[in-house]
Amino acid sequence: MTAQTVKRLAADILGVGVSRIRLDKDNLAKVEEALTRTDVRNLLEEGTVYALPPRAGHRKKEKPRKGRGSRKGQKKARGEGGKSAWMVRVRSQRKFLVELVRGGELPKERKHAIYMKIKGGAFRGKAAMRAYLAENKMLKEKVK
Numbered sequence: 001m002t003a004q005t006v007k008r009l010a011a012d013i014l015g016v017g018v019s020r021i022r023l024d025k026d027n028l029a030k031v032e033e034a035l036t037r038t039d040v041r042n043l044l045e046e047g048t049v050y051a052l053p054p055r056a057g058h059r060k061k062e063k064p065r066k067g068r069g070s071r072k073g074q075k076k077a078r079g080e081g082g083k084s085a086w087m088v089r090v091r092s093q094r095k096f097l098v099e100l101v102r103g104g105e106l107p108k109e110r111k112h113a114i115y116m117k118i119k120g121g122a123f124r125g126k127a128a129m130r131a132y133l134a135e136n137k138m139l140k141e142k143v144k
Contacts, residue, residue, distance in 0.1 A: 001034050009040045010049045024048045089125060093118045096126045105139050114138075 003023055011018040023031050027048045034040050043049040097114055100106040106114070114133070123129040133139045 001032065003028065003031055006031050006034055006040055006043070006049060009037055010044060010051070013037065013041060013044065014051050016051050016054075020052045020054070022050055022052060024050075086121075090118060093123060093126060093129055096129065100133075100139075105141075106133065107138075107140070110138050 007018055007021045007023065010021045014021075024047070030048060031043060034043060040049065094115070097106070097111065097118065101108055101111050114129075117123065117132075118129070123132060130139075
């Protein structure tokens, strides 16, 4: 059997790659005399055919995962709260709407429509709401 075949069989027996198998140069004639797997096993026991130890692979340094998707826990504490931010925004807009109606700047008939727009998240803040009302000429001059 050729040295290459012995290497292949030894790799299969040991469960390693062929590149890790080494043959003793002094006993190459003995290696080529092997005819069966049993002969190869005997060569392995003698140490005529042996496997190199595994090489240490390079490991990537793991970076801390700080992205939004991997964050857990209370968001309000970090100032990211979706719901708490929403509540603050909607409450201030509703309060501003009441002030506009009480102050006479917005007719009572328009209040419900604007209220529903606030509920639907149409405005980012009070300034955007005021801009919308001014643009659509819903605001009237203050009555004194």
